[in-house]
Amino acid sequence: MSENLSPADFIGVCGDGIISFGSGQPDLPPPKEVYKILPNYSDFKYGLIQGNANLREVLAKQYPSSTPDSFVVTNGASEALDLTLRVISAKAGKGKNKVLLPKPYYYSYPHMIKFAGMEPVFTELIDGRIDFDDFKEKIKECSAVIINSPSNPTGRVESIKTLKQIEKITEELGVYVLSDEVYKDLIYTRENYLIKGPRVVTINSFSKTYAMCGFRVGYLWSRDQELVDEVIKIKTHTSMNTNILGQEMAYEAATKVPRSFIDNQLKIWEARRDMIYEGLVNLGLDLWKPEGAFYVLPKIKNPKDFVMEMFKKHKVITYPGEWFGAPDRVRFSYALDIENIEEGLRRVKKYLDEHGN
Amino acid sequence: MSENLSPADFIGVCGDGIISFGSGQPDLPPPKEVYKILPNYSDFKYGLIQGNANLREVLAKQYPSSTPDSFVVTNGASEALDLTLRVISAKAGKGKNKVLLPKPYYYSYPHMIKFAGMEPVFTELIDGRIDFDDFKEKIKECSAVIINSPSNPTGRVESIKTLKQIEKITEELGVYVLSDEVYKDLIYTRENYLIKGPRVVTINSFSKTYAMCGFRVGYLWSRDQELVDEVIKIKTHTSMNTNILGQEMAYEAATKVPRSFIDNQLKIWEARRDMIYEGLVNLGLDLWKPEGAFYVLPKIKNPKDFVMEMFKKHKVITYPGEWFGAPDRVRFSYALDIENIEEGLRRVKKYLDEHGN
Numbered sequence: 001m002s003e004n005l006s007p008a009d010f011i012g013v014c015g016d017g018i019i020s021f022g023s024g025q026p027d028l029p030p031p032k033e034v035y036k037i038l039p040n041y042s043d044f045k046y047g048l049i050q051g052n053a054n055l056r057e058v059l060a061k062q063y064p065s066s067t068p069d070s071f072v073v074t075n076g077a078s079e080a081l082d083l084t085l086r087v088i089s090a091k092a093g094k095g096k097n098k099v100l101l102p103k104p105y106y107y108s109y110p111h112m113i114k115f116a117g118m119e120p121v122f123t124e125l126i127d128g129r130i131d132f133d134d135f136k137e138k139i140k141e142c143s144a145v146i147i148n149s150p151s152n153p154t155g156r157v158e159s160i161k162t163l164k165q166i167e168k169i170t171e172e173l174g175v176y177v178l179s180d181e182v183y184k185d186l187i188y189t190r191e192n193y194l195i196k197g198p199r200v201v202t203i204n205s206f207s208k209t210y211a212m213c214g215f216r217v218g219y220l221w222s223r224d225q226e227l228v229d230e231v232i233k234i235k236t237h238t239s240m241n242t243n244i245l246g247q248e249m250a251y252e253a254a255t256k257v258p259r260s261f262i263d264n265q266l267k268i269w270e271a272r273r274d275m276i277y278e279g280l281v282n283l284g285l286d287l288w289k290p291e292g293a294f295y296v297l298p299k300i301k302n303p304k305d306f307v308m309e310m311f312k313k314h315k316v317i318t319y320p321g322e323w324f325g326a327p328d329r330v331r332f333s334y335a336l337d338i339e340n341i342e343e344g345l346r347r348v349k350k351y352l353d354e355h356g357n
Numbered sequence: 358m359s360e361n362l363s364p365a366d367f368i369g370v371c372g373d374g375i376i377s378f379g380s381g382q383p384d385l386p387p388p389k390e391v392y393k394i395l396p397n398y399s400d401f402k403y404g405l406i407q408g409n410a411n412l413r414e415v416l417a418k419q420y421p422s423s424t425p426d427s428f429v430v431t432n433g434a435s436e437a438l439d440l441t442l443r444v445i446s447a448k449a450g451k452g453k454n455k456v457l458l459p460k461p462y463y464y465s466y467p468h469m470i471k472f473a474g475m476e477p478v479f480t481e482l483i484d485g486r487i488d489f490d491d492f493k494e495k496i497k498e499c500s501a502v503i504i505n506s507p508s509n510p511t512g513r514v515e516s517i518k519t520l521k522q523i524e525k526i527t528e529e530l531g532v533y534v535l536s537d538e539v540y541k542d543l544i545y546t547r548e549n550y551l552i553k554g555p556r557v558v559t560i561n562s563f564s565k566t567y568a569m570c571g572f573r574v575g576y577l578w579s580r581d582q583e584l585v586d587e588v589i590k591i592k593t594h595t596s597m598n599t600n601i602l603g604q605e606m607a608y609e610a611a612t613k614v615p616r617s618f619i620d621n622q623l624k625i626w627e628a629r630r631d632m633i634y635e636g637l638v639n640l641g642l643d644l645w646k647p648e649g650a651f652y653v654l655p656k657i658k659n660p661k662d663f664v665m666e667m668f669k670k671h672k673v674i675t676y677p678g679e680w681f682g683a684p685d686r687v688r689f690s691y692a693l694d695i696e697n698i699e700e701g702l703r704r705v706k707k708y709l710d711e712h713g714n
Contacts, residue, residue: 023403030401038395044387046380046570075432075596082595086472108594115443115591117474213403214601234472237465238439239432243600244571 019344021332022317024152024295026211028265033256034210034249041248047241050232051219055251062254063194063202063221070221072231073242073250077182077205077218078108079235084201084220085116085144087230088176092118092143100138100145102130104297104326106152106180107319118143122325128156128288128297132165139169144176147195150183150292153324153331155273157291160193171197176227178203182218185209185262187292188270199224208293209262210253215246269294269334272341276334279345284357297321300330301357314347376701378689379674381509381652383568385625390613391567391606398605404598407589408576412608419611420551420559420578427578429588430599430607434539434562434575435465436592441558441577442473442501444587445533449475449500457495457502459487461654461683463509463537464676475500479682485513485645485654489522496526501533504552507540507649510681510688512630514648517550528554533584535560539575542566542619544649545627556581565650566619567610572603626651626691629698633691636702641714654678657687658714671704 050056051073060066074080089097099113103122110120121142123134128151139145147166149158170177177200184192186208194202205218222228273290280287280298287298300306303320307330310316321329334341407413408430417423431437446454456470460479467477478499480491485508496502504523506515527534534557541549543565551559562575579585630647637644637655644655657663660677664687667673678686691698 025403029399035399038398041395042386042392044568044571046382075600078594079596090472111591111594115447115595211401214401214598216597216600234468237435237468238472239436239596240573241571243432243573243603245602246600 018315018317019340019347020317020336021334021344022319023335024293024333025213025335026208026265026294027336028211028268030211030249031253031257031261034212034252036256037248037252041245043244043248045244047244047247049236049241051242052244052247052251055247055254058251058254059219059221064196065223066221070223070225070228071219072228072235073217073219073247074235075218075239075242076207076216077180077203078112079216079239079242080203080205080218080220081108081146081178081180082112082116083231083234083238084176084178084203084227085112085118086234087227088144089116089118090230096141096143098142100135100142101325102135102147102151104151104153104321104324104329105146106148107323109146109148110325125154125156128154130158130162130166132162135166136169139173139175142175144178145170146178146180148180150187152183152293153295153297153319153321153326154288155290155293155295155297156288157187157189163193163195167195167197167200170199174199176201182208183293186266186269186294188266188273189291197223201227206250206253210250210257212246212249212253215243215249217242217246217250272334272336272338275338275341276332276345279341280332280348283345283349283352294333294335296332296334297324297326297329298332299328301355303328303330306330306351306355310347310351314351316344316347375672375674376697376704377674377693378691378701379676380692381565381650381690382570382692383565383622383651384693385568385622387568387606388610388614388618391569391609393613394605394609398602400601400605402601404601404604406593406598408599409601409604409608412604412611415608415611416576416578421553422580423578427580427582427585429577429585429592430604431575431577431592432596432599433564433570433573434537434560435469436573436596436599437560437562437575437577438465438503438535438537439469439473440588440591440595441533441535441560441584442469442475443591444584445501446473446475447587453498453500455499457492457499458682459492459504459508461508461510461678461681461686462503463505464680466503466505467682482511482513485511487515487519487523489519492523493526496530496532499532501535502527503535503537505537507544509540509650510652510654510676510678510683511645512647512650512652512654513645514544514546520550520552524552524554524557527556531556533558539565540650543623543626543651545623545630546648554580556584558584563607563610567607567614569603569606569610572600572606574599574603574607629691629693629695632695632698633689633702636698637689637705640702640706640709651690651692653689653691654681654683654686655689656685658712660685660687663687663708663712667704667708671708673701673704
């Protein structure tokens with residue numbers, strides 16, 4: 001493993017005695033319903049580039065004033081974001097190629113923006129939340145903004161007031177809003193608030209809500225039909241349909257799994273949230289209390305040394321905050337059971353006892 | 358359906374009485390072995406971005422002097438091409454952003470090249486084959502070339518002499534070769550010749566050999582480890598792992614399916630090739646005899662009118678040659694059974710009887 005760690009060094013890595021606070025994926029299995037179709041499955045041909053019709057019909061019932069035409073099913077939320085940024089970049093041209101990012105951010109965002117030929121501009125969060133005064137100045141020079149509430153890595157949920165302010169100013173300025181709401185079903189404090197507007201692109205997936213990360217089924221939804229059509233045009237050439245079987249499994253999740261599954265999951269996440277939050281506070285660390293998603297982002301002295309030594313000596317995977325634009329912090333995903341969280345906390349304590357904090 | 362047809366109008370389209378010479382996908386099902394793992398499948402977590410280790414180990418046995426590290430499993434050959442072009446574009450910078458394309462070409466190539474921020478340069482095929490005199494002049498101004506032998510849409514296989522000339526000049530010039538060999542197991546005239554070299558990126562998939570189009574499992578292989586690593590870096594952010602279940606199905610195909618499956622498929626394709634080739638020749642059309650893949654590309658008067666009327670009046674899907682850089686031709690995929698090919702030919706005859714040729 002090189003000194004310059006990257007997410008690819010950790011994603012999918014597991015092994016004896018390793019406790020991973022790394023990858024952001026549920027440890028509990030998907031609902032059994034998604035596997036029920038497998039024994040009799042026999043399709044194999046290309047599907048529609050835009051996504052299976054039955055899945056888009058179900059999604060259209062979940063979003064207000066939408067139709068199946070305004071969705072594109074993608075290889076996870078990642079591809080939805082990538083395709084949207086590529087479309088916006090092509091439309092914006094070289095003149096106005098900036099994308100606003102609240103910081104700390106999900107580590108892929110700046111990379112995706114650059115891969116699409118655009119440039120990230122940052123607005124620093126205050127206490128893990130958007131500083132609208134700074135936001136409203138910086139948004140003027142941008143053609144798009146990525147909002148991620150609940151947030152990976154902060155665990156924070158933006159206030160509805162802020163989200164409405166963002167809706168208003170972006171509509172006035174004609175700026176695209178990429179609203180990455182993959183944690184919308186994992187909020188401890190209130191119902192999700194769906195950001196709306198003529199240039200809003202809502203991005204979501206089946207990965208977090210239904211623990212289906214490995215199957216890579218995400219989607220985007222927008223009232224901007226021209227943008228949706230441009231996304232389909234790119235996807236036709238760059239990946240074609242999303243895996244047809246993954247889509248059928250997602251359809252089963254969306255139609256057969258009772259709401260109680262999601263409610264029960266949320267209770268489990270909340271107990272883990274309490275455990276890790278209080279555990280790290282008791283170790284003397286400075287961190288925000290998560291309101292959604294399953295991450296904490298404590299301040300740690302010499303975070304890169306911490307990440308490296310925790311992995312090599314204590315077999316604990318954590319992610320350096322610098323990947324997320326938070327170089328004085330470390331990200332812990334708490335997507336593992338209470339016993340493992342407790343054991344992980346004991347190992348963190350060992351490190352802190354030795355190195356201080 | 359608009360006057361400006363695009364592939365997205367047809368892919369995945371089917372219906373009563375429609376005969377589709379459109380989409381390039383096998384009509385016969387995958388080997389039964391690929392479905393056998395489904396009833397007991399239970400994984401769900403993120404996989405390695407580079408691709409499942411077991412699948413890459415099997416692939417490494419199929420390619421000379423390769424290791425599992427030199428492969429990336431992708432969402433079909435499409436994503437492999439897209440990621441490779443994005444890497445080459447970033448490395449080449451703005452100075453040398455041209456990619457050479459033999460013409461006629463697979464319709465996605467020019468789009469992919471442009472989406473990656475590069476510019477296609479064309480070398481006209483002579484009688485469906487590369488004109489090396491023209492090739493060797495034009496390659497000088499390019500940072501990459503896409504070779505597709507056997508070719509979609511021409512059905513032609515390049516001579517080994519030409520392929521060796523291409524190996525030599527591209528190695529001398531340091532030009533990347535993207536060798537799209539997805540039809541390597543569908544050659545009627547000889548064994549496939551694997552293009553080799555330090556800057557060759559071989560692209561392949563399970564879609565054609567094993568009829569697994571809808572599952573979207575492709576891969577790339579290169580001896581240029583730096584390029585492979587850059588591909589992984591982009592994929593980490595733009596789509597993450599390829600669907601884990603699709604990869605396991607591909608692993609079953611690669612390990613459990615006997616060679617006789619592929620040999621038998623080839624016999625079926627060859628009988629169909631003979632049927633459609635002779636049928637169209639007998640209708641007085643001018644076309645190349647396919648040596649591989651499953652396409653014919655006859656010359657047709659007013660090709661766009663032909664495609665539109667064949668679809669609307671005769672319920673036959675064909676693709677206009679202009680998508681492939683062959684505006685005086687029409688592409689027929691013969692991935693359908695003999696009876697349907699015969700019926701399709703009867704309908705083409707009706708059109709030609711009415712409109713002449």
